[in-house]
Amino acid sequence: MENLLLQGLNGLASASSLFLVASGLTVIFGVTRIVNFAHGSLYMLGAYLAFSIVTSLPRGHAGFWGGVVLAALAVGVIGALLEMLLLRRIYRAPELFQLLATFGVVLVVQDVALLVWGAQDLLGPRAPGLRGSVELLGLRFPLYELVLIGIGPVVLGLLLLLFKRTRWGTLVRAATQDREMVGALGVNQRWLFTSVFFLGSLLAGLAGALQLPRESVNLHMDLATITEVFVVVVVGGLGSLPGAALAALLIGELHAFGILIFPKITLVLVFLVMAVVLVVRPRGLFGKAQVAQAAVASVAEPVLGRAPAQLKWLGFFALVVAVAAPPFLAGDYALIVLTDMAIAVLFAASLHFIMGPGGMASFGHAAYFGIGAYGAALLTKWFAAPMVPALLAAPFCAGLAGVLFGFFCVRLSGVYSAMLTLAFAQIAWSVAFQWVELTGGDNGVLGVWPDPWATKLNFYWLALGCSVMGTLALRRIALSPFGYALRAQRDNTLRAEAIGINAFEMRWVAFVLAAGFAGVAGGLFAFAKGSVFPTALDIPRSVDALLMVLLGGVQTLAGPLLGALAFTGLHEQLVRATDYWRLVLGGVILLLVLAFPQGLAGAVRQWWEGRRHG
Amino acid sequence: MLKVQGLSAHYGRAHILDDVGFEVPAGQVVVLLGRNGAGKSTTLKAVMGMVRPSAGQVLFEGTDIAGREAYQIARAGLGYVPEERRIFSELTVRENLSVGRRPPAQGLRPWTEERLYGLFPALGAMQDRPGGRMSGGEQQMLSIARTLMGNPRLLLLDEPSEGLAPVVVQRMAQAVRQLKAEGLAILLAEQNLYFAHAVADRAVIIEQGRIRWEGGMVELLNDESTYQQYLSL
Ligand SMILES: Nc1ncnc2c1ncn2[C@@H]1O[C@H](COP(=O)(O)OP(=O)(O)OP(=O)(O)O)[C@@H](O)[C@H]1O
Ligand SMILES: [Mg+2]
Numbered sequence: 001m002e003n004l005l006l007q008g009l010n011g012l013a014s015a016s017s018l019f020l021v022a023s024g025l026t027v028i029f030g031v032t033r034i035v036n037f038a039h040g041s042l043y044m045l046g047a048y049l050a051f052s053i054v055t056s057l058p059r060g061h062a063g064f065w066g067g068v069v070l071a072a073l074a075v076g077v078i079g080a081l082l083e084m085l086l087l088r089r090i091y092r093a094p095e096l097f098q099l100l101a102t103f104g105v106v107l108v109v110q111d112v113a114l115l116v117w118g119a120q121d122l123l124g125p126r127a128p129g130l131r132g133s134v135e136l137l138g139l140r141f142p143l144y145e146l147v148l149i150g151i152g153p154v155v156l157g158l159l160l161l162l163f164k165r166t167r168w169g170t171l172v173r174a175a176t177q178d179r180e181m182v183g184a185l186g187v188n189q190r191w192l193f194t195s196v197f198f199l200g201s202l203l204a205g206l207a208g209a210l211q212l213p214r215e216s217v218n219l220h221m222d223l224a225t226i227t228e229v230f231v232v233v234v235v236g237g238l239g240s241l242p243g244a245a246l247a248a249l250l251i252g253e254l255h256a257f258g259i260l261i262f263p264k265i266t267l268v269l270v271f272l273v274m275a276v277v278l279v280v281r282p283r284g285l286f287g288k289a290q291v292a293q294a295a296v297a298s299v300a301e302p303v304l305g306r307a308p309a310q311l312k313w314l315g316f317f318a319l320v321v322a323v324a325a326p327p328f329l330a331g332d333y334a335l336i337v338l339t340d341m342a343i344a345v346l347f348a349a350s351l352h353f354i355m356g357p358g359g360m361a362s363f364g365h366a367a368y369f370g371i372g373a374y375g376a377a378l379l380t381k382w383f384a385a386p387m388v389p390a391l392l393a394a395p396f397c398a399g400l401a402g403v404l405f406g407f408f409c410v411r412l413s414g415v416y417s418a419m420l421t422l423a424f425a426q427i428a429w430s431v432a433f434q435w436v437e438l439t440g441g442d443n444g445v446l447g448v449w450p451d452p453w454a455t456k457l458n459f460y461w462l463a464l465g466c467s468v469m470g471t472l473a474l475r476r477i478a479l480s481p482f483g484y485a486l487r488a489q490r491d492n493t494l495r496a497e498a499i500g501i502n503a504f505e506m507r508w509v510a511f512v513l514a515a516g517f518a519g520v521a522g523g524l525f526a527f528a529k530g531s532v533f534p535t536a537l538d539i540p541r542s543v544d545a546l547l548m549v550l551l552g553g554v555q556t557l558a559g560p561l562l563g564a565l566a567f568t569g570l571h572e573q574l575v576r577a578t579d580y581w582r583l584v585l586g587g588v589i590l591l592l593v594l595a596f597p598q599g600l601a602g603a604v605r606q607w608w609e610g611r612r613h614g
Numbered sequence: 615m616l617k618v619q620g621l622s623a624h625y626g627r628a629h630i631l632d633d634v635g636f637e638v639p640a641g642q643v644v645v646l647l648g649r650n651g652a653g654k655s656t657t658l659k660a661v662m663g664m665v666r667p668s669a670g671q672v673l674f675e676g677t678d679i680a681g682r683e684a685y686q687i688a689r690a691g692l693g694y695v696p697e698e699r700r701i702f703s704e705l706t707v708r709e710n711l712s713v714g715r716r717p718p719a720q721g722l723r724p725w726t727e728e729r730l731y732g733l734f735p736a737l738g739a740m741q742d743r744p745g746g747r748m749s750g751g752e753q754q755m756l757s758i759a760r761t762l763m764g765n766p767r768l769l770l771l772d773e774p775s776e777g778l779a780p781v782v783v784q785r786m787a788q789a790v791r792q793l794k795a796e797g798l799a800i801l802l803a804e805q806n807l808y809f810a811h812a813v814a815d816r817a818v819i820i821e822q823g824r825i826r827w828e829g830g831m832v833e834l835l836n837d838e839s840t841y842q843q844y845l846s847l
Contacts, residue, residue: 167712174702174713181700184662185714186688186764288704 006139007256013145015252016152017207021225022232022244023159024203029241030176031196035085035415037102040226041109042201046075046208047217050116051124054212056489064128072206079201083194086590091193093597096361098154101552101593103543106222107586113219114578124212144213151210163241172196176239196217227539231274234419237287246285267430271423275408276303278420282412283393311558319468326460335456338574339528342460342467343521344564347470348548350517352560355549357478358504358510359490360410364425365518365545367405370537372519373526374397387451391523398519399512401428405510410504425542432557433534444533448526463524468477470517477513486510551592553603562604615799616661616768621670621680623660630656634670634825635733635828636818639767643790643800645814645831647807647845655697658770661801662694663687674768691719693766697773697803699757703820707737710745710756714763722765722797728758733789735846749765751782768799775809787812807845811835819844 020201022488025039053074083264090098132146133140157223162170175192176180183189208221236243251270258269265272277284315483351365375397379385385393405424409417432439439445452458471520480588489496489503496503526532536540552563570588596603616638618705623631627677628799631653638644648653657666661672668795672680679687688694702710711727731738734755735742739749744754754774774790775783783806790813794800804810812816817834819827827840 147674161669167715170705170712171710174709177702177704178700180664180684181696181702182713183684184664184688184694184696185760187713187715188685 003260004257005137006141007260007409008253009136009145009149010143011253011256012149012152012335013252014255015248016148017210018228018232018252019152019245019248020155020207020210021229022236022248023155023206023241024200024207026233026236026239026241026244027159027203028200029233029415031172031179031384032083032087032091032193034098034102035418036200036227037099037130038082038105038109039200039204039229040222040224042075042079042204043107043112043191043208043225043444044217044219044221045078045109046071046205047072047124047211047221048113048122048208049205050209051117051122051217054125054483059128061128061229064125068209070208072202075205076198076202079204079299080194080198083197084203086594087197088193089594090597093593095441096355096550096554097593097597098360100547101590103547103550104586104589104593106226107538107582107589109586110219110222111580111583111586115363115583117217118221121216121218124215126213129310130213133390137433148210148214152245155206156241159241159573166255167505168195176181192476205458215384223539227422228270229259230422231270234416235274235277236414238283239288240286243284245287261301264434267434271426271430272425275420275427278412278416278423279408282416284416297332311604315558315561322464323461326457329333332456335460336528337568339456339460339463340572341525341565341568342463343524343528344548344568345561346467346470346524347518347521347545348552348560348567349474350514351545352549352552352554353474353517354510354514356557356559357483357486357490358514359487359508360413360507360511361415361546362409362421362514362542363546364419364421364542365514366420366537366541367425367428368398368402368515368518369522369525369541369545370432370534371401371428372522373532373536374439374445374522376523377448377518377532378438380443380448387454387527391520391527394523394526395516395519398403398522399516402512402515403508406508406515410507410511410591420441420540425531425537427538429534429537429539431535439534441548444531445526446531448532449530450527459528463528466520466524470520471561474513474517478557482506482509546587551589615673616675616801617656617671618661619671619673620658621657621672623656623665624666625656625665625667629823631660631667631823634660634686634820634823636825636828638799638801639816640798640799641794642814642815643794643802644685644816644818645802645804645810646818646820647804647810647834648820649805649845652820654820655772656823657800658694658803658822659774661687662692662770664694688764688766689716690698691763691767692770693764693768694770695761695772695774697776699750699753701745701753701756701760705758706742706744707748708741709761711763716761717765719765719767722767724765725762727763730762732761733792734759753757754778754786762793766798768801769793771800771802773805775801775804775806783809784812785826 021043025036028034028036028039048069050071053070054064056065057063057486082084086101086105087098090101127144128142133142134146140420163173171182171187171192175189199480228251232247233244235250236245236247254269254273255266258266283498295441322338327337347369351362354360354362372394376390376394379390379393403419409424412420433441454462483502485496486506489501489506493503524537525536548563548567549560551567552559552561570585571581574584578584619635621631621634625748634657638658646657648654656665658813660667660710663679663682663686667680670680672692674692677693679690702713705713708727711730737755740752745753748756758771758774771790774786778786787809790800794813802810802814811842814831815833817829818825819840821844
């Protein structure tokens, strides 16, 4: 009984900090429509900055609380600068490009933190005067946690006052619903966006700074937080503060009691909850429908078209080189990299298929890659299956998962759908991670070696063959009547349904197809590496796929190809060349985003067409 | 006061407006007439900077405002009332009005909430009601009132009579005439010839993104063939 009370209080304390981060994210999303992946990085910066400031100020109440406030303010300023220098330039670009930019920021911040604060976990000072604990019904509970429990509701109250009682708050609420109209009424959106970013970042920074006495400051805080906070924001309903508060409470308590009852399930519990909530309420607990955004924004998105003939020849030539050159290359290393590239191209093309023609973003595409990989690997492990049947089984495993997960995901739209894919991916990941008897858990499945005939070179050709055929097949489908129908439902669901297109079925089939092709890539991956670990379906892998597609550009069929090649090549070189590859990669991404808001392939095509017509 | 010259606009690759030109003299009401899809709303949006013109000039009191952003154009003294009304449904009537508030312009009597409730008495009775729980006609009044809070000198009104009962259309026409009497210039997009007749001094006919006819409102009513060609269904 007492234990339950303690757990309940623990749950409240984490709910409180979750709410602080989530409130910032939800306010930013509400107004700017930006899914800010860098929000977790701002939280982490808050913790690091607070560490530095608090330890350099004199000890005592003023030093500690002053440090926390200063750190929060500093993060607020960083967020405002981020908006002014980066995001502001790309508001008119397709929505997903802003996502790419925030990924770039995540990478950069990771390495900046590594450079400034080092790789070691930092233990901050405890809060002065709050080191002890209080007695509650004969149990000791840390005083600081109690203070934290109080801070959440106070911040919620202040925010509600701010939004209800000030003109700024009224403008923000109006802009959350229809920002273009707010602009037409004479309000400078830039200023509004910057101030919203300042406030949202400040809240993230505050939450990070307040963690100082609770846990060590480390470089994993950003991604760990962002996924959990996404869940909170989505469950609560994007843009809704009370929703975020309720969801934070729900998730915080579920965590606390989940550990008590089912220690194993805690990793998936939050994602299970999100999946259930989204299936029952597609816009979260308190979410509302959005007014369709400005025509100005959608005009920037060009149609998916065929590539000019010369470009096709160029591609064909590149393919010939890719087939013919490797036997003359020295060393296995080049073959390994080339094989990785072939696999990456297919993986990216499969994600592109649902994102481009399908018009659905997926934050969890690694699930199907990983399920394909595990499918093939487990067949060899448990049934001693030879390589070819195992490879053939991979797309079916992934496709089956696509049938199941897709059924739920394609019913939703926009960010909600993307978040549900993430939830399913995390569930799949934790199965791989925790079902140790079957998958070996963290130790992975080892000894997945190709058949003897498949030397490094032969295997490369096999991978290349699968990749080229898979990519061409996806292209074929995208340009077939099915593909046209798919794009019709993407561009205007209602109109498409009016002419007899069943949008749900279209999307579902597309999802399953994409999952299947990702599974092929995953199966190849398992045999290329000889082993599979849970990292095959973790969030960073989904993010990699997104990066490839977004780098290349969603609007062209050649985009994912270029993106995958550029990303894999760059990544490979950078990891070998420097410890700070994230900084360079993130920097390159940011530069590309600013220079080519239509993606690599879009830029190449524009240059090409400009040359011909101009 | 407003002079549009050679205005073109595109949605993606579709060419919607082609070489559109007309004038709105100070203190007058000019109506833009045309069938569904003719390009009336696009013209207003292009003037307002909500669709970026691909060519042409929009001279407001001599300054070219084409290519500026909507908020700058609003601050220059144009007010825009969209066809879909676009009320902030979560906000109350009073809050909706406060979003539109801007400092008064010179030469015109500044609008206050009280004066607007005088213009549209129905609004005064529901100051704390959320915009989402108002009838179409009430939303139309609120949309106009919200824009007036910005004290514009030229009002762009997109089909204010759409979907309103005849009695309400009459009252709306009265309000527009009152605004004109206050000295406001108005560019109105309309399909309702009755409403246009009740308020407009001049008419401009647009079809397939081109201006086909321009002249006095009375002139148009006497010109059966122009009416037949461009406006009858
Ligand atoms: N957001 C958009 N994207 C693409 N085309 C559009 C868009 N909005 C309007 N159009 C097209 O532009 C043309 C002109 O539309 P517009 O809304 O200006 O017509 P309108 O004269 O206001 O018609 P209505 O009387 O129906 O309001 C139409 O052919 C329409 O299909
Ligand atoms: Mg219209």
